[in-house]
Amino acid sequence: MIEILDSTLREGEQTPYVNFLLEEKIEIARLLDQVGVEMIEAGDPSVSPNVATAIERIASAGLNAEIVAHSLARRENIRLVKECGADRVAIFYATSSIHLDAKLKKTPQQVIDLISEMVSFARSLGLKVRYTPEDASRTDFNFLVAVCNAAIEAGADRISFADTVGVMQPHWVYERIQALRQNLLPCKIDLHCHNDHGLALANAMAGIRAGADCIHTTVNGMGERCGIPDLTEVIMAYANLEGVKKYRLEALLDLADYLEKVTGFFTAPNKPITGQNAFTHKSGVHTNGVLKDPRTYEPFEPAWIGRDRKIVIDKYTGKSAVESRLAEYGIGVAADELEQIVNEIKRLGDQRKQIFDADILEIAEKVTGRVIDVIPHEIDALVMLEVESHIYTTLVVRRMRSFRNVINIFEITGEFDIGALISVENVMALNNLIEEIRRIPGVKRSETRLILKKYPGNGKEKTDRASSIRDPQPQEKLVDSIYLFNKVQQND
Numbered sequence: 319m320i321e322i323l324d325s326t327l328r329e330g331e332q333t334p335y336v337n338f339l340l341e342e343k344i345e346i347a348r349l350l351d352q353v354g355v356e357m358i359e360a361g362d363p364s365v366s367p368n369v370a371t372a373i374e375r376i377a378s379a380g381l382n383a384e385i386v387a388h389s390l391a392r393r394e395n396i397r398l399v400k401e402c403g404a405d406r407v408a409i410f411y412a413t414s415s416i417h418l419d420a421k422l423k424k425t426p427q428q429v430i431d432l433i434s435e436m437v438s439f440a441r442s443l444g445l446k447v448r449y450t451p452e453d454a455s456r457t458d459f460n461f462l463v464a465v466c467n468a469a470i471e472a473g474a475d476r477i478s479f480a481d482t483v484g485v486m487q488p489h490w491v492y493e494r495i496q497a498l499r500q501n502l503l504p505c506k507i508d509l510h511c512h513n514d515h516g517l518a519l520a521n522a523m524a525g526i527r528a529g530a531d532c533i534h535t536t537v538n539g540m541g542e543r544c545g546i547p548d549l550t551e552v553i554m555a556y557a558n559l560e561g562v563k564k565y566r567l568e569a570l571l572d573l574a575d576y577l578e579k580v581t582g583f584f585t586a587p588n589k590p591i592t593g594q595n596a597f598t599h600k601s602g603v604h605t606n607g608v609l610k611d612p613r614t615y616e617p618f619e620p621a622w623i624g625r626d627r628k629i630v631i632d633k634y635t636g637k638s639a640v641e642s643r644l645a646e647y648g649i650g651v652a653a654d655e656l657e658q659i660v661n662e663i664k665r666l667g668d669q670r671k672q673i674f675d676a677d678i679l680e681i682a683e684k685v686t687g688r689v690i691d692v693i694p695h696e697i698d699a700l701v702m703l704e705v706e707s708h709i710y711t712t713l714v715v716r717r718m719r720s721f722r723n724v725i726n727i728f729e730i731t732g733e734f735d736i737g738a739l740i741s742v743e744n745v746m747a748l749n750n751l752i753e754e755i756r757r758i759p760g761v762k763r764s765e766t767r768l769i770l771k772k773y774p775g776n777g778k779e780k781t782d783r784a785s786s787i788r789d790p791q792p793q794e795k796l797v798d799s800i801y802l803f804n805k806v807q808q809n810d
């Protein structure tokens with residue numbers, strides 16, 4: 319049975335430009351504990367007072383997970399770990415000749431002596447000890463065995479096999495872990511696999527197959543450079559492919575969202591499981607299959623992880639998807655009408671137009687000649703925000719970008735500082751999103767306008783949307799198409 323050590327608070331905070339606040343760390347630890355990970359690596363207390371305090375607070379929070387603190391192989395650092403109240407110290411010290419020659423200037427025997435001494439010292443303080451041979455994957459095998467066995471003899475009960483620069487392959491990890499198992503004294507083996515070649519999760523799974531015990535993860539796969547395996551992917555891969563059901567799935571989405579929100583580190587839409595497109599179907603063939611039986615194009619029920627299936631209507635869409643979308647509104651159309659509606663959708667799609675439910679209803683109205691008097695499920699709205707004068711507008715923009723339903727954000731001139739185009743499934747979701755937006759620190763006032771209809775304008779956008787977000791052009795106008803709005807909410 320696998321174990322998980324989540325290192326969002328240590329490896330994850332080594333993600334470029336990511337730093338957590340104290341309260342954020344405590345919230346992350348709490349959510350990780352809800353998921354049921356066996357160990358939480360809470361940080362290295364020598365990094366900064368914030369890190370040390372966070373470890374202290376997390377260690378005394380009464381969580382079920384074992385609290386691990388990272389440490390260099392130095393007495394004063396190990397003592398700090400003890401003072402923070404962590405259950406375990408993870409002492410790391412590189413073992414590859416590249417690191418020994420270039421960075422540490424130590425001989426193999428000096429390393430063995432130092433590790434024995436530091437592990438014994440940590441044990442004398444009453445700490446459990448993991449020893450990490452950093453860059454283990456590029457370390458001479460016999461030396462690796464010697465130094466790990468020295469650590470185990472001195473009292474370490476875990477070894478973390480670190481593929482520090484992500485150069486392993488699954489078959490290779492399998493052989494190496496099997497060989498380690500045969501040569502190491504009794505201990506648990508952790509796998510710390512970096513994702514530099516996109517193989518981190520595959521490598522970790524191969525290592526577990528070969529007899530290792532534990533996988534290191536971070537939320538959203540954060541970490542130095544390309545990070546390490548994503549917590550949700552590890553849990554879902556083991557749940558679905560290996561039948562491991564011991565972790566609680568409910569908090570996983572919250573964790574992924576929360577991390578995006580507080581770090582501004584956004585995951586790609588095609589990211590497995592938590593990515594925006596993970597359960598969205600587009601081509602006619604796929605949507606037709608999914609509407610008949612979702613198993614045709616889904617590896618598992620999205621509801622298992624609290625997500626919804628989505629079907630995109632655009633030029634790839636077939637008749638069955640459009641028919642089913644209209645049926646959701648209680649609208650039935652004749653076969654020839656359906657064909658005309660689909661053709662019109664394809665025509666619009668060819669113009670690269672994004673098609674909302676409001677468009678489909680309008681097309682259906684034109685084609686059938688009947689009045690269709692229903693409210694679209696998908697609601698688009700413009701949210702305008704005024705920001706407190708002492709707060710940088712971009713800070714609020716960054717928060718806004720972390721919400722899944724925010725399509726576009728603009729810094730603007732005039733009465734409001736920010737305008738955002740949002741798209742949600744229903745009125746309740748709209749209310750919730752507005753509530754969340756209003757809670758963003760620095761937001762003074764918000765005003766929301768529902769979009770009833772939208773029309774393509776005659777002009778062309780000067781920049782693509784993504785680049786206008788990254789690099790706002792003051793002369794860009796908030797609205798690039800004409801909208802008719804209806805004011806729904808105003809607050810101070």
Ligand code: HCA
Pocket residue numbers: 329408410450451452453478479480481482510512534542
């Ligand atoms: C690093 C250290 C480490 C340690 C892994 C571990 C690595 O280089 O920052 O202690 O299990 O990747 O080797 O993260």
Ligand code: CU
Pocket residue numbers: 329482510512541542
């Ligand atoms: Cu690492």
